[in-house]
Amino acid sequence: MKSSRFFRAPIGDYSSSPQSLAGRFRNLTPRPAHMPEPDAKVLWNVLFNKPSDTVPAAPLPVLPLSRAELDAAPERSLFRLGHSTVLLKLRGGWWLTDPVFSDRASPLPFAGPKRFHAPPISLHELPPIRGVILSHDHYDHLDRVAIGALQARTEVFLSPLGVGDRLLAWGVPAHKVRQFDWWQGTEIDGLRLTATPAQHFSGRGLRDGNRTLWSSWVIEDDELRLFFSGDTGYFDGFAEIGRRFGPFDLTLMETGAYNEHWPYVHMHPQQTVQAHIDLQGRWLLPIHNGTFDLAMHAWHEPFERVLGLAGERGVSLTTPMMGERLDLNAPHPGQHWWRAHLASPTERPVEGNRDAATSS
Template sequence: MTSITASISRALGLTAARRGRELSHTSPQHDGERFCNVKPRPAEGMGKTLRIMWNMIVNKPRGTAPVEPPAVLTLTRAQLDAAPDRSLFRLGHSTLLFKLRGEFWLTDPVFGERASPFRNVGPKRFHAPPIALADLPPLRGVILSHDHYDHLDRETVLALAATTDVFLTPLGVGDRLIEWGIDASKVRQLDWWQSVELDGLAFTATPAQHFSGRSLFDGNSTLWASWVIVDDALRVFFSGDTGYFDGFRTIGERLGPFDVAFIETGAYDAQWPYVHMQPEETVQAHVDLRGRWLVPIHNGTFDLAMHRWQEPFERVTGLALARGIALATPRMGERLNLVEPHRGDKWWREVPEVETVKTGWRWCAGRESS
């Protein structure tokens, strides 16, 4: 295979699809062609996919992105170094920075301007990261939930490679990193329910209901996962992306209860109910997990759905209050004590709600409406 042919194969996802088929004998989640959910995902025709894409690009309603950037708390390397153990800093979307046993762990790192394979097209950040990528401290590890662009940014990962000891990934995602140039000795790939212990911390890849892929022909060639982190008595759950399913109850029974559960609440829509949860389902997932504190993530950074950007916060806040669930909503860059969390402010209400035009074509450079 010539270098040009190899490059085209990688760009289309043919290489990843072939690698994915090679994993068929290593995982009960694999059917011989691709990875699958416990409950099969309903087949969706190309027509529905094209309609969703058209609506997302052209028919976006008002308010799906803020009219000005939400305020973030700027972080410095000195602040992070001085932070006590069991601190958590939300850096945006599903990017969380944990400090555990004097070391830093980062989930789903995306520091790029857009969650997209393209530099000038695709969902653009609402706000800058609270700390620049170059100012991050060395990382003990990066934890990846799956390979979608809003959770795995190639340039970010490559920038982190020299200062990161280990990359924990679901099956197949680590192969992508190795193909990109990450040292294979740094990569640990896990199937659901597999665990690894590092520095006294236990990390377990747990089930999720989602899908994967970064190009035309590599759909579900890699696995997706949620994660459980255990530090002695402290237990933390990180959902990654997922629809609601019975697996939450199983995770709670086997590995819970959890002191803090970081669960997706955002980018949901009736058009794709199987792969992202409505806020009511987020709250029920937290109950199933036997969580103590709920922190809604997967929101506040990218325009990925048809709902107003503040809606996930408002809905989950009301639902948690009605069910007596302790909810923490730290702003981006704000420290959260994992042992004794605080509720946080309703910071999303500080952004003016001036809506003048529809947000269609927001994703295209030079034609943004907010």
């Protein structure tokens, strides 16, 4: 019998989706011919030949959260829990994006990218969750252990097409799962949630690539508008989302795990800032960093580069620590908390000359 860890979940027929072709999903913009997929050498280096600074030399600071603190949190609170996992309090309910709480972003418990820090709060200490918002099915965004622990305490799971089929195969009751194509959405408790385009890919095994859809999300709470990027390369879709839904009070934007070999599916920091501008964003919160080493860059580089670029472009940037509360009504810049945890003083940037590599 095959291990359930590698069980290939049955995926429904989504051939009616404009994003579907021959049983696989695709992006709005084809991959440019001059931008090939990473070859075996690139993948080998990412897996086995990384520089030492892709991982922090010392434990990172985390502000521990308690259930009592969350119960007392005001409306429109945001807590970053790690990577792309964010906890939001909206309309009296808690919403969780791409919940990953496992030690590794991997199908194997003993191999693959390992967390730099523990989550600020454990899965079992979380309050009841009104909804989980999923962007796609990669291991650093869809954690089967977390889904198993959350399903009894979560009222609804929102996902792109096909990702919900994985949840059903894992035992999540069908009445809790809602799946959406791009530009489709729902209203819950007065919140409007819409799946919007992204430029990425999907799959959890060697033969199931792009059988499920990927998306970004727009969250509207009356006049408050939030954007959650999921994983994405830079593309024209940001401007279209901005035209339809902007301006956004806060954009939660992928800023990490980038590489010169895969800009089609992961943005470089200068693209993150431009996408935020395309979306007509007010405050930018960089996510998809500070928890796993998924590329060849130094673990702290995404923070430094986006900080410098945001300053150059006049973008308001917020960088809360893991576990720190952010008031969605009045975001604050946050501290440069990562700088005290670099490997040596020579690595620490000098104020006013933050990063010699702020250009691509």
